[in-house]
Amino acid sequence: MTRVLLCDDQELVRAGFRLILDLEDDLEVVGEAEDGRECLRMVATLAPEVVLMDIRMPRMDGVEATRQLVRAGSPTRVLVLTTFDLDEYVYDAMRAGASGFLLKDVPREQLVFAVRMVARGDAVVAPKVTRRLVEHYVGAPPPTTGVPDVLGVLSERELEVFGLLASGRSNAEIAEGLVLGEATVKTHVGNILAKLGLRDRIQAVVLAYESGYLQAGR
Structure with missing residues (x-):
């Protein structure tokens, strides 16, 4: 069973992702965080395999939360959520150690596939998209x-x-x-x-x- 933590300051977004992931027999949403600080606390106590991480949040954003998880040596993988595919914060999150990113309007099947891929240690961003972000x-x-x-x-x-x-x-x-x-x-x-x-x-x-x-x- 893959344990997933949702980190987004919008309750409706978290609820939508939970509905999708909880339908899968091999995925379990173990918690919801409203910002990066709460995310770090919940990762420490719940030990999820994957965090679905929003970028722009109050108190601590997703980039800094990702950076601190990686620096601490956490095995938890971060899958970044964003509204725009060319977002400078997404690139910063990749540098910080995120394992990929998804647009928030991603189809259900692609979200589930991405979570499974990241959980087993793979990156889920298409290389051409990553290159476009890097070049930009x-x-x-x-x-x-x-x-x-x-x-x-x-x-x-x-x-x-x-x-x-x-x-x-x-x-x-x-x-x-x-x-x-x-x-x-x-x-x-x-x-x-x-x-x-x-x-x-x-x-x-x-x-x-x-x-x-x-x-x-x-």
Whole structure:
């Protein structure tokens, strides 16, 4: 059973998501928080696998709540809720460690799918959407020659995988492009995230752009 905490300052929004999630046999809404501070307290006591996190809330917003959860080493995953797909706060939440985002008018099936994906450790934002957010909000870093220092811990093969991963390729597409088995690619991806201290593929995309390894428009 996947335990879910709803964090949104609008009671009607929380009620709507609860109605959807409680219909699923494998999902359980264990609590509702009105702001980031209450969310942090409830995560500590209820230990949900996933938080559906609104961004703009009083007292403590979703970005800061996400940042504090990640800094504390919480295993709880954050799925950001927003009204606009190009919202600078969404990008800030991704940098803070959120595992993806959804629009608040998302179809029921997509919401349920996203919660399940995040609960098992995957990111749910389509890479092209993540790249669009990054390109829109990240200032162009200085031109780089060679490999940025932050990526120096990766082997030559891992750099190849990282470049394709950050460009939005799935494991299957990476495997096909590099003529590798999909299981091998999955191992490489896990090693890359561990070496770079990243939680998921979303943060890999952000790092690729912020380090200058990938450039907007490429």
